[in-house]
Amino acid sequence: MPNIIIDGREVAAEQGTTLVEAARAAGIFVPTLCYLKDVSAVGSCRVCVVEVDGEPDLVPACKTPVREGMVVRTDTPRVDAARRLALDLVISNHGLNSTNFCFSCLKNGDCELQDLCRALGVEAPSFPAPEKNAPVLDDNPFLRFNARLCIGCQRCVGACNNQARNHTLTAAKRGLRTAIDAPFGPDWRATDCESCGCCAAACPTGAIVEKRRADYRSWEVGYVRTTCPHCATGCQYDLVVKDGRIVDTRAADGPSNRGRLCVKGRSGSFDFVQSSDRLTTPLVRNRATGELEPASWEAALDYVAENFKRIIGETGPDSVAAFACSRSANEDIYMLQKMARAAFGTNNVDNCARVCHAPTVAGLAITLGSGAMTNTIADITDTPDVIMMVGSNIEEAHPVIGMQVRAAVERGSKLIVVDPRDIRIASRADIHLKLRPGTNVAFANGFARALIHAGLADKAFIEERTEGFAAFAAMVESYTSERVAEICHIDADDLVAAAELYGRADRAPIIYCLGVTEHSTGTEGVMSLSNIAMCAGKLGRPGCGVNPIRGQNNVQGACDMGATPADFPGYQKVANAEVRAKFENAWGVSLPEAPGLMATECFGAMKDGRIRGLFIFGEDPVRTDADTNHVLSALRSLDFLVVDDLFLTETAELADVVLPGRSYAEKEGTFTNTERRVQRIRPAVEIEGTRPDTWIFTEIMNRMGYAQPHLSAAEIMDEVASLTPSYGGISHERLDGAEVAGRGLQWPCPTPDAPGTPIMHVGGFTRGRGTFSDAEYRASDELPCEEFPLVLMTGRVLHHYNACAMTSRTEGLNAIGDSSFIELNDADAAALGVADGDAVRVASRRGEIVTTARVSAKTSPGETWMPFHFQDGNANWLTNAALDDVCKVPEYKVCAVAVSRV
Numbered sequence: 001m002p003n004i005i006i007d008g009r010e011v012a013a014e015q016g017t018t019l020v021e022a023a024r025a026a027g028i029f030v031p032t033l034c035y036l037k038d039v040s041a042v043g044s045c046r047v048c049v050v051e052v053d054g055e056p057d058l059v060p061a062c063k064t065p066v067r068e069g070m071v072v073r074t075d076t077p078r079v080d081a082a083r084r085l086a087l088d089l090v091i092s093n094h095g096l097n098s099t100n101f102c103f104s105c106l107k108n109g110d111c112e113l114q115d116l117c118r119a120l121g122v123e124a125p126s127f128p129a130p131e132k133n134a135p136v137l138d139d140n141p142f143l144r145f146n147a148r149l150c151i152g153c154q155r156c157v158g159a160c161n162n163q164a165r166n167h168t169l170t171a172a173k174r175g176l177r178t179a180i181d182a183p184f185g186p187d188w189r190a191t192d193c194e195s196c197g198c199c200a201a202a203c204p205t206g207a208i209v210e211k212r213r214a215d216y217r218s219w220e221v222g223y224v225r226t227t228c229p230h231c232a233t234g235c236q237y238d239l240v241v242k243d244g245r246i247v248d249t250r251a252a253d254g255p256s257n258r259g260r261l262c263v264k265g266r267s268g269s270f271d272f273v274q275s276s277d278r279l280t281t282p283l284v285r286n287r288a289t290g291e292l293e294p295a296s297w298e299a300a301l302d303y304v305a306e307n308f309k310r311i312i313g314e315t316g317p318d319s320v321a322a323f324a325c326s327r328s329a330n331e332d333i334y335m336l337q338k339m340a341r342a343a344f345g346t347n348n349v350d351n352c353a354r355v356c357h358a359p360t361v362a363g364l365a366i367t368l369g370s371g372a373m374t375n376t377i378a379d380i381t382d383t384p385d386v387i388m389m390v391g392s393n394i395e396e397a398h399p400v401i402g403m404q405v406r407a408a409v410e411r412g413s414k415l416i417v418v419d420p421r422d423i424r425i426a427s428r429a430d431i432h433l434k435l436r437p438g439t440n441v442a443f444a445n446g447f448a449r450a451l452i453h454a455g456l457a458d459k460a461f462i463e464e465r466t467e468g469f470a471a472f473a474a475m476v477e478s479y480t481s482e483r484v485a486e487i488c489h490i491d492a493d494d495l496v497a498a499a500e501l502y503g504r505a506d507r508a509p510i511i512y513c514l515g516v517t518e519h520s521t522g523t524e525g526v527m528s529l530s531n532i533a534m535c536a537g538k539l540g541r542p543g544c545g546v547n548p549i550r551g552q553n554n555v556q557g558a559c560d561m562g563a564t565p566a567d568f569p570g571y572q573k574v575a576n577a578e579v580r581a582k583f584e585n586a587w588g589v590s591l592p593e594a595p596g597l598m599a600t601e602c603f604g605a606m607k608d609g610r611i612r613g614l615f616i617f618g619e620d621p622v623r624t625d626a627d628t629n630h631v632l633s634a635l636r637s638l639d640f641l642v643v644d645d646l647f648l649t650e651t652a653e654l655a656d657v658v659l660p661g662r663s664y665a666e667k668e669g670t671f672t673n674t675e676r677r678v679q680r681i682r683p684a685v686e687i688e689g690t691r692p693d694t695w696i697f698t699e700i701m702n703r704m705g706y707a708q709p710h711l712s713a714a715e716i717m718d719e720v721a722s723l724t725p726s727y728g729g730i731s732h733e734r735l736d737g738a739e740v741a742g743r744g745l746q747w748p749c750p751t752p753d754a755p756g757t758p759i760m761h762v763g764g765f766t767r768g769r770g771t772f773s774d775a776e777y778r779a780s781d782e783l784p785c786e787e788f789p790l791v792l793m794t795g796r797v798l799h800h801y802n803a804c805a806m807t808s809r810t811e812g813l814n815a816i817g818d819s820s821f822i823e824l825n826d827a828d829a830a831a832l833g834v835a836d837g838d839a840v841r842v843a844s845r846r847g848e849i850v851t852t853a854r855v856s857a858k859t860s861p862g863e864t865w866m867p868f869h870f871q872d873g874n875a876n877w878l879t880n881a882a883l884d885d886v887c888k889v890p891e892y893k894v895c896a897v898a899v900s901r902v
């Protein structure tokens with residue numbers, strides 16, 4: 001800590017910091033304009049100049065590092081005059097005239113230039129304004145750039161380069177001036193811009209703004225800190241609220257996003273809340289007309305309880321089931337599974353992890369003892385030596401983690417990408433293994449063999465902390481690089497090189513996602529990755545681990561809260577008598593012992609009459625489950641279907657009763673993100689006619705004869721904590737308090753004074769010794785044949801989310817793209833006579849759809865890919881409901897199709 005003197009005060013400054021940071025840390029005002037901490041420091045505006053003893057000229061505080069013994073003055077007349085002159089030059093160049101007028105600027109009142117002029121007493125420009133006549137670029141649906149207002153500070157460039165790490169917004173010298181090239185003009189679609197808005201958030205003036213700003217002025221709004229409702233990155237932001245409506249978002253410095261947001265969080269996270277399509281009254285199907293008709297809450301809830309009681313009376317509690325909403329809060333999900341278990345009397349309760357990361361929960365529980373991400377987002381992206389990403393399209397599915405992965409690579413981390421497609425990040429990879437879909441286990445076994453043969457197995461770690469290595473090593477012996485190259489369609493040398501790169505690195509996290517799990521061999525795929533990490537001794541320490549990136553905002557929480565057929569909250573087994581007794585005691589009711597049916601098994605059970613009543617809380621299986629015809633016929637076989645959702649989804653259209661629930665922006669609660677971090681959501685608005693989901697479940701429980709008092713979300717979390725060791729120390733009070741300070745708490749957090757656990761399995765695995773799996777490679781359930789010669793994979797694009805119930809309510813996201821397509825390899829397209837943009841028919845054994853061809857080399861010959869978001873040509877008419885043996889995830893990532901020109 002160098003000691004320096006600022007304005008006569010002794011200040012202990014941190015080594016490596018700049019004068020501006022040292023002054024600010026000491027509470028001394030130094031104005032800045034072009035400087036933005038961690039984002040940009042070009043040192044061009046000179047409003048931060050200070051005097052330093054021994055330096056003849058004033059120095060910019062933002063660019064000057066502290067040195068022991070420095071004597072600094074921030075408030076001399078010379079400093080003041082220089083700052084005022086600098087600011088005068090800036091505003092003279094700000095393009096103010098009769099058409100660019102502060103009053104009409106969207107940033108009026110929230111402009112750093114205005115604030116600084118006031119602080120320094122600069123009232124009007126005194127230099128002649130240079131002529132500026134560049135057109136306003138406003139073709140991007142969310143962002144616009146007015147070059148006339150641009151002061152050349154380059155904070156936007158810093159934001160695009162250092163936060164978004166996208167490098168699409170650049171600065172160039174035009175004569176004496178810095179000109180900004182913003183990608184928001186007529187060709188915006190052709191640019192790589194992700195519309196994340198980080199640049200607009202960084203711009204101190206109205207030059208780059210979010211168009212949303214037209215709806216409010218900063219003095220008219222309030223802010224509500226919350227968690228993004230889309231992916232499990234768990235980004236923190238404020239909802240900006242004006243007159244009972246959300247008008248915008250503002251990024252916060254959350255632990256996982258660190259000031260960033262992606263386009264969905266920034267611009268697609270609130271239109272749906274106040275969309276005119278929201279359900280605002282219960283609907284009950286009129287048995288005579290067959291129509292859904294508005295009903296009172298009393299009538300609808302009575303009808304729900306009556307029918308569930310009737311069905312349970314006729315065929316028993318296990319003839320009903322409930323699906324929980326992983327988009328909703330922990331507190332809601334806890335109450336839903338309590339309703340299923342305590343009021344319905346069944347363990348038939350599940351959540352969308354079943355069609356997603358269930359293999360992670362099962363696979364990692366088998367090998368490590370806990371089915372969750374081992375490390376934290378910051379830990380695996382700050383200083384890794386090598387990142388290995390398997391089946392994770394992180395830039396589109398978890399964009400804010402993607403930005404941090406890009407940052408790691410730019411800082412020098414090596415990158416291995418294992419993905420059948422040329423996803424964008426693959427172009428930055430040192431090694432891209434473009435493997436054939438469905439061959440992860442062969443790849444991983446070959447990778448492990450290569451590690452062992454290169455002498456890179458960590459013998460001490462294996463000896464001390466694991467079991468089953470000998471059998472595993474014997475099993476992988478047949479996975480020679482040549483054999484694996486043939487199975488996976490990759491280069492044998494690349495496989496060995498990847499294993500050596502990973503094995504030699506000290507800090508090397510494995511990041512994986514659905515490209516691994518959504519297979520009939522998903523659980524084996526997950527275990528085979530955990531084999532690699534154990535073999536290399538890369539678990540239980542910083543910068544390593546096996547890191548499944550969970551999908552839905554609160555799917556980690558949905559599993560934690562026990563919305564799964566074999567587990568109570570906290571993965572406590574329903575089959576364990578002691579555990580059951582604890583819950584029976586707490587809930588005052590006897591509980592079923594046998595694990596329930598998994599959601600994907602329920603569809604078959606509906607068809608054969610074993611499941612007759614279903615309560616769906618916030619899921620749209622008609623759009624999202626595999627093999628739509630199968631799902632439709634199952635749901636139509638039901639005696640009674642209830643859907644609690646925000647919208648009349650395709651699934652809700654089939655229901656007997658539809659209940660209007662509340663979104664994340666209308667309720668208290670918590671989400672648990674992918675790194676096990678429990679963070680708060682808070683109500684910002686009220687939508688008339690809706691009810692909190694916990695209220696709905698409580699009403700139904702009482703009507704079914706289980707006495708459940710109405711509890712607040714905070715009280716529900718207290719109940720969770722009292723019954724769930726890993727959440728034992730988590731409460732709303734603590735999350736809202738100064739100690740946690742908005743950083744959330746990562747489970748395991750067993751006691752109210754426990755700090756939470758950023759890195760798991762330090763010193764020992766949850767299950768004691770880690771165990772190697774000896775799963776062999778098995779082919780996918782459905783392989784290409786003469787009739788269906790192409791492999792179809794399915795997945796996601798950046799700007800829409802799952803069934804689009806929420807994202808499709810934001811016009812700007814639809815403008816980026818709102819219809820389905822199929823990625824075809826050039827060679828296949830040529831053979832089929834299909835050109836880019838042509839309409840094509842895609843058929844599988846289960847159905848057919850019409851969509852648009854996108855022809856490129858992104859997929860390999862013989863392989864195709866489709867998003868599943870869109871109603872037109874939804875991929876799930878085609879997908880295969882073949883299930884993984886262990887956890888029954890459907891094989892969304894591989895089925896056989898035929899493509900033809902329409």
Ligand SMILES: Nc1nc2c(c(=O)[nH]1)N[C@H]1C(S)=C(S)[C@@H](COP(=O)(O)OP(=O)(O)OC[C@H]3O[C@@H](n4cnc5c(=O)[nH]c(N)nc54)[C@H](O)[C@@H]3O)O[C@H]1N2
Pocket residue numbers: 230231232356357390391392393394396397398418419420421423435436437438439440513514515516550551552793794795796797798799800801802893
């Ligand atoms: N924009 C956006 N973000 C989302 C979502 C969304 O709908 N939209 N959904 C959220 C949810 S619920 C989830 S679960 C996550 C999912 O996030 P991801 O799993 O990252 O997304 P996907 O597009 O399903 O698939 C990931 C990758 O798997 C690759 N892949 C396909 N088959 C194989 C294979 O056999 N082996 C390997 N190694 N790779 C394969 C695909 O080419 C693709 O690049 O995203 C979450 N985030």
Ligand SMILES: Nc1nc2c(c(=O)[nH]1)N[C@H]1C(S)=C(S)[C@@H](COP(=O)(O)OP(=O)(O)OC[C@H]3O[C@@H](n4cnc5c(=O)[nH]c(N)nc54)[C@H](O)[C@@H]3O)O[C@H]1N2
Pocket residue numbers: 325327328329352353355356357514518551552617618619620621623624625626644645646647649660661662663664693794795796801802803804805806868875876879892
């Ligand atoms: N072909 C193919 N299909 C897939 C996948 C794939 O990769 N390929 N991925 C699968 C995966 S990983 C997943 S996770 C599933 C997702 O499948 P779903 O869970 O069915 O998809 P979502 O669109 O997220 O649906 C969430 C629903 O919850 C409602 N909702 C949101 N918040 C709340 C709330 O607070 N309260 C209430 N009551 N309702 C709420 C929304 O309106 C929406 O209708 O899709 C799966 N389907």
Ligand code: SF4
Pocket residue numbers: 143159160164166167168169183192193194195196197198199200
């Ligand atoms: S919106 Fe994001 S990607 Fe596009 S220019 Fe701005 S910072 Fe860069």
Ligand code: SF4
Pocket residue numbers: 149150151152153154155156157180202203204205207208
């Ligand atoms: S657009 Fe804004 S942030 Fe970018 S250089 Fe101009 S004034 Fe600075």
Ligand code: SF4
Pocket residue numbers: 228229230231232233234235257261262263264265266398399400401
């Ligand atoms: S990365 Fe995920 S959590 Fe973060 S803003 Fe985007 S959608 Fe929301």
Ligand SMILES: [Mo]
Pocket residue numbers: 352355356357551552
């Ligand atoms: Mo998911």
